[in-house]
Amino acid sequence: MYKLIIQAPEIATQNLKRLAQLAGANQITAVRAGQLAHQAFKLSPAEHTSQPTIAAFCSQAGYDYAFVPTTAKLADIGLIVMDMDSTLITIECIDEIADMLGIKAQVAAITERSMRGELDFSQSLTERVALLAGLPEHALEQVYTERLQLMPGAETLLKTAQANGIKTLLISGGFTFFTERLQARLGLSRAIANVLEVIDEKLTGRIVGNIVDAQTKADELRKYQAELGLRTEQVIALGDGANDLKMLAAAGYGIACHAKPKVRAEAAYTLDTTGLDGVLAYFD
Incomplete structure (x- = not known):
């Protein structure tokens, strides 16, 4: 029914x-x-x-x-897993960082193709990060304070989830500089992302450790789900890009939020006209 x-x-x-x-x-x-x-x-x-x-x-x-x-009842949900860029927040952080170097158009074009699934995510991220070499680290703070905004409905969704004891995982192919600040600001349970290498207060153009890719997102969802002892139908996942598809498929409710065409076509659920608070309407 x-x-x-x-x-x-x-x-x-x-x-x-x-x-x-x-x-x-x-x-x-x-x-x-x-x-x-x-x-x-x-x-x-x-x-x-x-x-x-x-x-x-x-x-x-x-x-x-x-x-x-x-x-479907909100009381039965135990975990919400979400992407960051263009899902929890309205911007693509790497594009805005690139703008500090005057190369936003170049980087944004690669980002768009990657999110559409036209390019390998890890390779494209490595190429984009390499273009940021030499940028002072304080430029990241400028992006966070001046350009980063939450997606409409995000705070309503998260406050309601937390009031109902639902755990939250922010997992991003972006960067820990932003996910860690959002975790503290929003009271998120966990946050996972890529680490930008910084030497002498400047970006080196490299990422430290393994890249958080599509498989990592799905694996971390399942790992946290198992840790919490939840069934698949007790997990919600939110994303917008091709690198979110495996994560969305792993959740009981995989919701494409203002997503790229490939993601809208493959996801079980979509939100295009409303904010993230639209997720709450699914559940009594």
Whole structure:
């Protein structure tokens, strides 16, 4: 049995009724009214076979939709695993670091292709980091304080999760300089990322240790899940790039957030029009 979750900044009543009809649902219920920065409704019970029709309707209307098991409850979730760049935060940190050297366009083009799955992530990261050689370390602080912003809905999601005893893991193909600060700021349970080598207060253009790639993300999710004694359906994963796909597939609820086309196509769930607080609408 499924419930159909419809979300958007504004949802017309006539569209809700039409969606309920298409999904074979006889109940329309507002979800977490007053808690989210957008509108969300639950249509139940919903026939999963209506998915192609629902997808077409929502695409045209600009709505996010999700067929979620009717048994999904936030109280059953034990772990949320999330990517950092363009998921928890609105920027790609490496692109903004590159801007300090006047090479943002060059680096951003590589980042975009990597996130789309057109380039090997580890190789492309090594190439991009090499271009940062010689940059003073204090430029990273400038990126953090002046350019880094949380994705809309992030604080609502995390505060609600923490209030419900849910553990949080931030795992990024980005850099510990940023993940460690976000962990402290947001009270995240764990944070894992790449370490930029710094000598004489300047970036060397190298990464220390193994690169956090797609497989690492999936492995660390499973490791923490096992440590917590959780079932797969008790884990949520959020990401936007091709290097998040294995992590999303390893979770019970793998959600592509404002993601690249390849990721939207392969992920079980997607959020395109709402913030990260849209995750909460899935769960009673």
